[in-house]
Amino acid sequence: MRLDKFMKISRLIKRRTLAKEIADQGRISINGNQSKASSNVDIGDELTIQFGQKILTIEIKSLKENVNKNEAASLYEIKKEEPVK
Numbered sequence: 001m002r003l004d005k006f007m008k009i010s011r012l013i014k015r016r017t018l019a020k021e022i023a024d025q026g027r028i029s030i031n032g033n034q035s036k037a038s039s040n041v042d043i044g045d046e047l048t049i050q051f052g053q054k055i056l057t058i059e060i061k062s063l064k065e066n067v068n069k070n071e072a073a074s075l076y077e078i079k080k081e082e083p084v085k
Contacts, residue, residue, distance in 0.1 A: 001040065001041055001063050001065075002037065002038055002039070002040065002041075003019070003023055003028065003030070003035055003036070003037055003038070003039045003040070003041050003047075004016050004019040004020045004023060004037040004038075005019075006041050006060070006063065006075075007019035007022075007023075007028075009064070009065075009066070009067060009072070009075070010067075010072050010073075010075045010076055011069070011072040011073075012049065012056075012058075012076070019037065020037035022049070023035060023036055023037040023039075024036065024037060027049065027050040028047060028048070028049050028050075029047070029048045030045050030046070030047055031045055031046055032046075032048075041060055041063070042060070042063070043060055043061065043062060043063060044059065044060065045059070045060045046058070046059050046060075046079065047059075047060065047076075050084065052084075053083060053084050054081060054082065054083055054084060055080075055081070055082050055083075055084060056078065056080075056081050057078070057079045057080040057081070058076040058077060058078050058079060059076060059077045059079055060075065060076055061074065061075060061076055061077055062074065062075050063075070
């Protein structure tokens with residue numbers, strides 16, 4: 001699944017176009033490698049996302065094409081949340 005689509009479906013980022021912009025700015029990395037919006041993500045991948053003043057590290061637990069709001073958080077597990085230094 002594409003990175004920008006996963007970010008939208010998991011509701012980490014509200015809109016796919018916004019996910020694309022953030023990825024293109026180099027603020028998302030997959031397993032330590034900077035990624036583009038078109039990068040593919042798999043189960044077990046670790047994403048590091050910089051949101052303004054915090055850095056969020058998550059692990060992808062499952063991939064689904066469509067999920068409802070209540071299931072969205074089950075697609076990933078938050079590993080670490082820290083402020084930007």
